[in-house]
Amino acid sequence: MNLPPWHVEAWQRLQQRRRRESLPHALLLSGPAGLGKRDFLRRFVQGLLCQQSEDGEPCGVCRSCRLLAAGTHPDVIAVSQGLRKDGTQRSEIVVEQIRELCARLAMASQFGGWQVALLDPADAMNAAAANALLKTLEEPTPQTLIALVADAPWRLPATIRSRCQRIDFSLPPSAQALAWLQAQGVQAAAQALAAAGGNPGLALTWATQGALERREAVRGDLAALAAGRTTPLPVARRWQEDEPAQRLWFAAQAAADEARARADGSPPPLASRLDAETLQAWFDEANRAREALRGPLRADLVLFDLLGRWH
Template identity: 70%
Template sequence: MNGQPWHAEHWARLQARRRREALPHALLLCGAAGLGKRAFAQRFVQGLLCSESAVGDACGHCRSCLLLAAGSHPDVVTLSFGLRKDGVQRSEIVVDQIRELSARLAMSSQFGGWQVALIDPADAMNPAAANALLKTLEEPAAQTMLILLADAPWRLPQTIRSRCQRIEFQLPATADALAWLQAEGVRDAPAALAAASGNPGLARAWAGEGALERRQEVRRDLAALAAGRGQPTEVVKRWLDSEPAQRLWFAAQAAADEIRARSLPGNGPLASALDVEALGHWYDAANRTREGLRGPLRADLLLLELLAQWR
């Protein structure tokens, strides 16, 4: 079967609904980045529109499949970050985009079957855009499918979430994730999976881009700062030069490991002077700082404040 092994249950349930002709008009595919939501959505849309699908999977050679492969199927539209009038890419999905989408979906399907709209990332809709989408969700046209993809579904209004059939992708069991990574040829799969906190998709991606070395650098930096060596400003510069969000992920991981180590005799691996309660607050602060990188505040000041607290 195609797709990641941890997709199997969701796939079977969705195909059972399709056989009963009971598909919802709106799906919300959510869960951590790296678990294959987008691949799942692509596979589902291909099978839904294919004229010769078998067990939900597309044939790959009919007219619909060929048009989808070329990105020119008239009954499929993907909505993401658009461009502003000055040509700069937006950082959110705006109301005008949703209004254009709703007008498109109000028209008849050109192939006489399903019309499909994918909104990705749906959690990037601003409040006005989310409100505009509500009417389409409440009054869907026949054989219209809205698929919302979100890494952070909590950013979506409850009014949107409640009107979608939610498919939530969870982390697979460690043994299953390791087996898949090894089948994918990932070297040092256990270390990669630990770095990705059990997320096999992230582990595969990170294993090939030097993330494991970056993780060790973060731990060395934190240990040095805890021992009074080095300057936070130097660490901030290096972190900003290479994957700062990923480094903050690893920093939060390191703090969590330090907290767990306090239950054993001796110091933690980073020899932090912070007590367990302070480490817990720092762990939360590291995650907030990672989120803060998405906003308008200066990243260097956010990182400097965080590392100064650690030291």
């Protein structure tokens, strides 16, 4: 398996536990989106269930591997935000889903080996769902692995986190991330890595999806607002229609760059009229606005309010 370098240590540690037959009954894979924790988990589960794996690597051809590839393995139960009765997507994992999962795990494995439950995103469980999962975490059945994946693990109750073996995926050193990106054929690797805040997986995705051009457009919009060449309303509408969360990420970066320039006594690159303290507050507000997009608030109003403060 060709692992990203920031996966190697966690992979080796988990494989050592598998060989010693001392795997935990629950794993929590956490860390920023883009670092490949879902790919890591998928590969590990394939190797765990493979009927002829070598050193934890799946063969890819046995019955178990074929069923996993088709998404029909009877001993793998995936739980995510389901659909409501009216067919719309839920925003959270609800208690009925967890009760159904626990009932499934109480039954015997159909292949006579491991049963694996995948909760992703686990941080989307509501309070009742998390409470329902606790009993199964406290009294696991033999050869059962419950794997939780969370981009924001702090949203999980401490009682859930404390009952899982945690695997944290953190940003690798910039030199390592840059070398990996260049090996993937990314041309503007340094620029992409800076845009993604040092996250190489995110940088790889963004480099091929027009995100770098979007980043420059955001900075242009903020500069135009600062100079009075435009007003918040058209900018808010434009951001709302095209990757608003990503644009807020880039806006927060721009505010941080502006604040650093103020602190260094250099001309601020966007020529904003905000002082360093106000820029720091605006940076925090931009990040809160990105979180607010996940909730019920209207995106256009969230964006308009934020951009009005910059203007």
